[in-house]
Structures are given as C-alpha cells and as structure tokens.
Amino acid sequence: MTIRFVLMVNKQGQTRLAQYYEYLTIDQRRALEGEIVRKCLARNEQQCSFVEHRNYKIVYRRYASLFFLVGVDNDENELAILEFIHLLVETMDRHFGNVCELDIMFHLEKAHFMLEEMVMNGCIVETNKSNILAPIQLMDKAS
Amino acid sequence: MNPFSSGTRLRDMIRAIRACKTAAEERGVVRKECAAIRSAISENDADYRHRNMAKLMFIHMLGYPTHFGQMECLKLIASPGFPEKRIGYLGLMLLLDERQEVLMLVTNSLKQDLNHTNQYIVGLALCALGNICSAEMARDLAPEVERLLQFRDPNVRKKAALCSIRIIKKVPDLAENFINPAASLLKEKHHGVLITGVQLCTDLCRISEDALEYFRKKCTDAVVKVLKDLVNSPYAPEYDVAGITDPFLHIRLLRFLRVLGHGDADASDSMNDLLAQVATKTESNKNAGNAILYECVETIMNIEDNSGLRVLAINILGRFLSNRDNNIRYVALNMLTRAINFDAQAVQRHRATILECVKDSDASIRKRALELVYLLVNESNVKPLTKELIDYLEISDLDFKEDLTAKICSIVDKFSPEKIWYIDQMLKVLCEAGNYVKDEVWHALIVVISNAPNLHGYTVRFLYRALQASTEQETLVKVAVWCIGEYGDMLVNNVGMLDIEDPITVTESDAADVIEIAIKSHNSDVTTRAMSLAALLKLSSRFPGCSQRVKDILVQYKGSLLLELQQRALEFNSIIEKHQNIRSALVERMPVLDEATYSGRRAGSLPAAVSSSNVTSVNLPNGVSKPAAPLVDLLDLSSDDVPAPSSSGGGDFLHDLLGVDLAPSPSQSGTQKSGTDALLDLLSIGSPTAMNNSSTPDILSLNLESKSSGGSLDRLSSISSIPAQVSSPSVTSPIVDLLDGLSASQPTIEANGQQFPSMVAFESSSLKMTFDFSKSAGSPQVTTVTATFANLSANSYTDFLFQAAVPKFLQLHLDPASSTTLPASGNGSIIQTMRITNSQHGKKPLAMRIRIGYKANGKDVLEEGQISNFPRNL
Incomplete structure (x- = not known):
C-alpha cells in the first residue's frame, strides 16, 4: 500500500498533523498542504471523497471539525484508503475517547506513535486496534 | 522524568501558538521558542532534550525549519531510556531524511538497537530504518533485518518485513536473500505478519524476475488458500469491518494474486474459482465490501483471460456506475478507464451513463468521465459524442472549460470524418470557449480552412456573423480576422454559397468595419491587432473603395507604442502610398498551406525548435535567437508555385505563415531585430527560396547577387530604405561593426x-x-x-x-x-x-x-x- 502522506487539517485549514513518507522540503510541504486544503475544503458533503492533485490522489474524510487527508499513488484502491482513515479515527477514539482536534494537538507525539504502528514506509503494518495501541498503553503504564 | 506528561512548557507553547491571531504573531512565538531551543542545545541541556524535541516536532508540523535539532535526535536515540529513544526515533523520522549526511551517524545506534534485548526497542529501530534508510544503511543493516524476519515476536516480524521492502527497493541486488524468508511469512496466522509479508512478496516480484517465478511456482496455491480461509473465516471481532474480516488483508492478497496471475495461464487458472466466489459473495452495501469488489475486478481484468469472470467483473462495474454514492461512481469510472483495454465493447455499452457523468456537479467525477469519454471516441460515434460535449461546453463551469475544450479539440482533430464537419465543430468551440483554445489548435484550423477551397466562402461568412455577435473570444477573433483578410471578396460577393447557408448581404465597408472593431476592441492583444493590420492591408487591395479608410486607420497606428504595430503601420502605409504598382501582388491570397508539413512540424516541433535556435542564434549577428523567416511568407510574391514555405529554420511554422512573430523573445536588441526582419521581408520578394539558408549575411549577399535575376530589385532596394531602422542594404556590416566596436571598447x-x-x-x-x-x-x-x-x-x-x-x-x-x-x-x-x-x-x-x-x-x-x-x- 503506497501512502505518500497523511495529513490532519482543521476546518480553518490549519495543519494539525503531517506525516510524509517521501521527502519534500519545508517549502514544498507548505505549498502542497495549501493547495490540497484549498481544493478539499471547498467541496461539499455530497461530492466524492477523492481529489486528483498533481500526481497524487487525495482521499479525504471529514470527522466533525477535522479533515483527514491521505495522499496515495494513482493506482491505489481509494475505497480501501477511506476504510483506513476510518480505522485510524476509531483507533484514536479508543485511546483518547471521542478524539478531537485538541487531543491531537496536545498529544501530537502519541498521534504519531499510533500512526507509526499502523503505517510504515507508506504500507499498512497492522489493522488490529489492540495490537496498535498495546505499546502505547504499555508506555503510559510505565510512566 | 517523563517527557510525555511533564510537558507543561510544551503545552504552554502550543497554547501560545493557538492564541495567535495572525501569521506574523505565530512567527514571533515560533522564533522565540526556536531561540530558546537553540540555546538549550548549545548548552547541551539533557534534562529538557526530549521536551525540546517534542516542541520541534510541533514547530516542524507548522512548516518552520528545524534542521538545528537534527543532532538532538541522534543524542536521544543513543540514550538508554525507552521514552527518550521513543521520541528520538520519532524526531528522526520527522525531521531528517535519507539525504542528510547526519543520518550516517545513526547507523551504529540502529545496529545496536536492532540487536537489543527489548523487543519494543527492536521495533522502534526497524520502524525508523524502514522509513528513512539510505542505500548504504540498507547494505550495512540488511543481515540484521533478515534475521529479524524470524524473530519470535510477530510484532517484530511484521516490521522487519516492511523494512525489507525498503531495503530491496534501495538495493535491488539484495532481493534474492529475502525470497525464502518472505515465502515463509505467507504461512503465518498473525494478520499483521501476513499483510506485510504479502506486501514484501509483491514488491519482490516487481523487482526480481526470479522472485516472481519462484512465488508463482511455489506459493500461488498457498496464497489462494490464505485468501480462501480469510473469506470463509468466522467472525473475528478485532479485524471485523462491516461483517468482513480484515478487508485490508483481502485487498493485499488480491493484489498479490494479480501479480502472480498476470501473463501466466496456470496461475490464473488456479485462482479463478476463488475470484468468482469473492466477486459473487462479497456484500456490496458497505464501503469495505465495495473496496474488495473493486480490487477483485481489477485482478480479474489483469490475469489471463477467462470470459466468464470478465462478464462478472463488467457487471460489477455497471452496478457501481449506477450507484448513487459518488465514491462508488468515481471508482467505477476509474476502473472502466483501465478496462477499456480489455473489453472496449462492454465499456461502450455504458456510454450514455458515462456521458451523464461528464456533466456531474462533482469536479473529480467530471474529470474521470471526460478522460473515459475521450478514450471511448471512435470513427463511428465521434459525431454524437462531440455534439454532446460541445453542447455541454456552453453551460460547464469555467474551471472545467479548459480541460473540456482541449479534449474536444483533440477528438475533432483525431477523428473528423470530413473537412466541413471539422471546421463547423472548431468554429463552435471557438465561439463558446475561444479563450481556452491553445495556439496550435487555431493554427491547425487555419491550415485546414486554407486547404478547403470550396469552404472558404462558407467559413468566412460564418466567422463574419460570429464576429458581429461577439468579439469576446480572442481566438475566434484571430481566425475571423485572418479569414476576412484572405477571403474578404468571397464574403462580399457571396461566393461558394452552400445549400445550408442563409444568404447575407455584406458591403465592402461592413467587412472593414468588423476588422476595425477587432483592432479597437480592448480584448484584443497585440497579435490580434497586428493580424488586423495585415487584414486591412489585404482588404485595401481587394476593395479599392476602402483604400482611403484603411489608410486612415493605419495612420493611427504609426505612433503606436508597440513596436510591432508601429512598424507594420509604417510599412503598410508606405505600400499603399508609394508602391501601388506592387501592392496587389504583395497582398495576393496566401498559397494553400501544406497540411503534411504543418502536422509534421507540429509533431517534431520540439527538437526542431531547439536545434534551430541553436543555429540561428549564432548566425544572426545581433544575437537574436529566432528563425529568419517571419514576415517573409506573408509578403511573398513569387512562391505561389512553391507549395509550402520552405524555410528550414524550424520555429513555429504558423508564425511564419501568419506573419505573426510576437512571442516575447528575451532579446535586448529589439530595434536591430526588427530592422533585420524588415530587411528580410522586403528583400525576400525577389528570391524567397534563398531563405533556406537562415544566416542573415548570406541572405543579404545572395539577394544582392541576384540583383539581375529579380527584375524588381531596383524597387526593392528603395523599399528597404523605408523602415527607419534600416538605412541601407548593407545594414549588416554596421551591425557587425557595432558589435565589434563593443567588444573592442x-x-x-x-x-x-x-x-x-x-x-x-x-x-x-x-x-x-x-x-x-x-x-x-x-x-x-x-x-x-x-x-x-x-x-x-x-x-x-x-x-x-x-x-x-x-x-x-x-x-x-x-x-x-x-x-x-x-x-x-x-x-x-x-x-x-x-x-x-x-x-x-x-x-x-x-x-x-x-x-x-x-x-x-x-x-x-x-x-x-x-x-x-x-x-x-x-
């Protein structure tokens, strides 16, 4: 599964989490995020969840005030990525309990740890929520 | 001290950033924080290192440079505690990339951690290595990773599998070492290991032919069995998504089967039954089920032919296409685009639905549908499809018009059954969306018009009417102006009337009127105006009654600030005033433009342009890199028998034809350039074939030598003295002298x-x-x-x-x-x-x-x- 980046962006278009699986400079990232956010946030609920941008396909889904955007290769299964976004949100929900923008902001590193257990080098590693959260809970317990 | 709970100052920073009202305020806060972190780094403050790293990650996410924290990552990774390592590795993956030399320093720490007794630390190191390792690191650490593929804990094995993918992509030579361990991963029960193992096998097949052969022979049946067990597995709460057990693993397995079955009949055979089962039994009322069906269809399309399965797949796509959910329709269009290579007939059946999708309100669906329609067009359906698309052009969104126009033009160009249809469709497109049409398109249209002598009258009358209705579409105006200039007499005399036309009455001054409107319209750019001036000159000769009026208009442009217009006005004016005797010959209708040459040029324009600009830029003494035949052809007299302008200089053919050369060239020597141009134009009347050689001095000498052959050359030399910049026929030597003077001075x-x-x-x-x-x-x-x-x-x-x-x-x-x-x-x-x-x-x-x-x-x-x-x- 070739995921190129995962972004979480709020309604105002501010990035709340960004994980890239390919190298882009800071300026390229800012430009890319700006373009994508402008394109995706302008779309309404009825429109499909896929946007083609440059050589990426953006699969996005909105949860309350937070947009989850995943950039993938052109031959990726868009519906599966949609399902992956949902899995990510469910996992965060299980850990934070009804996850919201602030949880991610103030626990950025934890959000990253979860993502890291799920995706590595653009491929899905684990889809079992207990397995994903086990190392994080272990660390919480130890502290 | 725990870095994750004690981060009061991290919290403070995030709060401060949240409270910022403007970007400038935010920059200020970040600057202050960065300064504090830098000084902490320089003091080598170990207590707050982890917290600083967390802050840096936040700052990095906001899009500020954080390179100064890179060494801190390495220090954290080298520290013994798990929390420090944890955040150090995260920082490593976020703040660094494989291009940085700092990364080499981490190889040793990684090696130690890969051999650590704590499995979580091993996992961390694998994850970091899998995300950022470079080719050198891959070589150094491949044996460790290979060993970890057999580690007792499955959570380490799964990470080792993905890490191996990175390694074999960086160093393909290492692929063969991983084939056997990868194959054994396929026997696992743990889903994480399976999904990563299957991914590793798929990537191995892509990299190495040997691996593909091996997996095809040894593992096809095993993979089929894994998928079969998964499909038939009982409810598994931890992996269940809408009643389906682990759709992600389904999809990975289907994808791997696709690789194994592609181009191999035996392997394809052994998976047929299972694919049929997946295609028929999977629930299609939830997204997860549809994702699997979608993947299954693609696998069926890609493995060796089995007509029964193909029908099944096409039916699924048909169902998708009529689904109300836009996501499903999008993927259906996407898949049909790929399916067209396998079964064009089946896709054609859905043409009406696809055409409806072109008009959807959703830009993503429109775009996919348009791509698909473009692929569906053939000789038999081009007319109705084009009509639909052009009708839609009227009401489409502004930002979609560009794509749509480009596709319509390409379709019309490729499949047009006859010239009149081509001209009709292109004119309609120009009327609707002329501003979105690329230059090549209207250039090509003019070539076609020029080659259809029986349609000249029809076309010019159509354009005259269109221009009267509106002058907003720039390219329409250009084509109209050109046609009226060339075929103005046909417009006025109703020559070549077709049965389908309504007769119109146009007087000579009406024709001049529309050109005048075009030249004065504020929409018109300098190209249009220059073309209008040329058209007026032509009209002045076709309609002697309008001559005075044309002269009056020309006079207004004598003082134009745009050099091109001023020069044309001056030249044309002097042609009208002083050279009545050659005027009619000068402005004769252009010779038929050679279609083959044009399309050939268009196809090969890129290399031609490159090589020609190399040559000519050196040839022209004033350093102007342009082909040497701009206005020449417009004024060309004696080349009527020459089918096409034979200038070998390359460049844009139609610029030559239309006498338009307004491309903003980066030349600083504008006056010299146009001086030379004018000279070329005027001198070339006698011997146009000499233009084959594009070196200016050569042309001049040739022209001068041919003085006796061209009877009109006495006149020519007097013409050439008209443009202000050109003082004498031997103008090149002053130019050269000028340059010499420069370098000497x-x-x-x-x-x-x-x-x-x-x-x-x-x-x-x-x-x-x-x-x-x-x-x-x-x-x-x-x-x-x-x-x-x-x-x-x-x-x-x-x-x-x-x-x-x-x-x-x-x-x-x-x-x-x-x-x-x-x-x-x-x-x-x-x-x-x-x-x-x-x-x-x-x-x-x-x-x-x-x-x-x-x-x-x-x-x-x-x-x-x-x-x-x-x-x-x-």
Missing part, C-alpha cells in the same frame, strides 16, 4: 583593472583559439574573456559554433560570435566574448571544457578540449 573601459597575458587556449592542426582577459576594477570575480578563432587550414569554415561548459562554481555568459564563417588560412577571424563569474575567486582557478563545431568542405567537424591552464587569480 570593453578592454579600454576596463583598462584600469588588472592586466593578464593572453593565452593560446586551444590549438589543433586546423584551428587556433586565443583568449584575452580583462577585469574591471570593481568586480574581481568577473572576468571578460575575448576568444579569437583563427583558421589554420586552406578551407573556409561555415556554421561555426563555439560551445563552452564550466564547473558549478563558475558562471558563464557567452555573447554571440561576430560571425559564423571563418575564412581560410587565417585571412580573418571570429571574435566571441564571454563573461565568467568565479564564485570561488582567489581559491579556485578557472577551468573550462570546450567544443567547436563547423563545416569544412561540406563536412561536419567537431573539436573538443579542456582548458585548465588559465592564469591564476582569475
């Missing part, structure tokens, strides 16, 4: 700089190149080098071209050469100056590679060399 200006001896930079049996150096006092980095070339052989050289390349720390600016012809045995020389800027002045001496190309005795000669004996301190 530079050393005197710079005489107060340092003096350097001249050197023989290159010498062969046939050629000698001498360099003279000078520097101006103010800028020691810049050296002006004057290269003098002398011919040592007995043959003169033509097409002389000097090229030079310098290392990165130098910057080279090469001025045009004084000539392209080098007379034999040192009876003259070519002088070329260049400016070299040495960014390492005083540290590194100059160096240069050179290449000299020329023609001697009609043969191409290439000489190359390297110059490293430049005087020091340059």
